[in-house]
Amino acid sequence: MTTTPLSPSLIATLPGHYYTDPEVFRQEQRHVFESMWFCAVRGADLDRPGAFRTVQVGSESVVITRNRAGELRAFLNICRHRGARLCVADSGEVRRSLQCPYHAWTYDLDGRLVAAPGLTRMPDVDRSAYGLVGVALREWLGYAWVCLAEAPPSFEETVRGAVVERLGDPAAIERYGTENLALGRRVRYDVRANWKLIVENFMECYHCATIHPELTDVLPEFADGYAAQYYVGHGAEFGEEVRGFTVDGSEGLGRLPEVSQDQDRRYYAVTVKPTVFVNLVPDHVILHRMFPLAEDRTVVECDWLYAPEVVASGADLSKSVELFHRVNTQDFEACERTQPAMASRAYRAGGVLVPTEHHIGIFHEWLLERLAGPGGGAGLGG
Helix, strand or coil: CCCCCCCCCCEECCCHHHHCCHHHHHHHHHHHHCCCCEEEEEHHHCCCCCEEEEEEECCEEEEEEECCCCCEEEEECECCCCCCECCCCCEEECCCEEECCCCCCEEECCCCEEECCCHHHCCCCCCCCCCCCECEEEEECCEEEEECCCCCCCHHHHHHHHHHHHHCCHHHHHCCCHHHCEEEEEEEEEECCCHHHHHHHHHCCCCHHHHCHHHHHHCHHHHHCCCCCCCCCCCEECCCCCCCCCCCCCCCCCCCCCCCHHHCCEEEEEEECCCEEEEEECCEEEEEEEEEEECCEEEEEEEEEECHHHHHCCCCCHHHHHHHHHHHHHHHHHHHHHHHHHHCHHHCCCCEECHHHHHHHHHHHHHHHHHCCCCCCCCCCC
């Protein structure tokens, strides 16, 4: 097929096979998800010693648990004996130890091998050496972030730095006190689309006037196609008649105590590469975590977080939750409509970005640099 010459005002996208090729996805698992800090689980979900959750990070299963001292720990979810999956449930709770269901090798909550059939007759076995393989873990915003890399990148530069780069002020996100908020609602979306389509959708608002009528009613400037992330430090302002970040613009739930006057009646969006979206509004925080499972499947967990007293009071959160739930549903349906076209000959060379989507082009450049790193680039040709 002939290729249309690129107009000066347009920017080329990635070719279609970047969204459909299993080899590209395998390279992304290795050079993106397994090499960067990955937001895995909300700390409050593991509220007592022995509580655990398993998450997929790239090609690896990771188990995160809370030890007897109340500290979070993360390990590869693999028994050191013969490689069986240690925790087969998505979540659960154990009393004192994690036991492999295959041969009963047993580990304490710090990963040390503490028991196994016949172990006392093998005094030469170093129980620490045959403990679970640990995974680096940091806590921030009330979530556990893990990194599988042997030498993890700087958390300050790659995670906190991404937020500062977007908001222009280190204190801007701290004023929301996200780590102290309570979970008001969680929705899990199973999206039949490549993870990059979801990231690209979140980063731009060129589509907002077309598919987000409720959102543009609350944030009228979004109807002009300029996303919240288009300008450093910019927060989209509520419409004059809008009283709160709700599905009908009605009253919200009271501004969070440390949110500044300048942040009031504004919406801020932050992308923390590769898989986190943070949405900040005066009375709550919405945080998305993506779990890419295949080149055409991504699970997204979305948390709505409120002041603890609001959740404890039993306040009606439905209008607050419904606004972004509709946005999520509209966005993910759009991504699922787009995914099949990535394999079309019409998209073999990719598509185009308009000027208001220029930051998606920057995201593509970042991804290509990651994939071209040491050991990368295999199978990425057209």
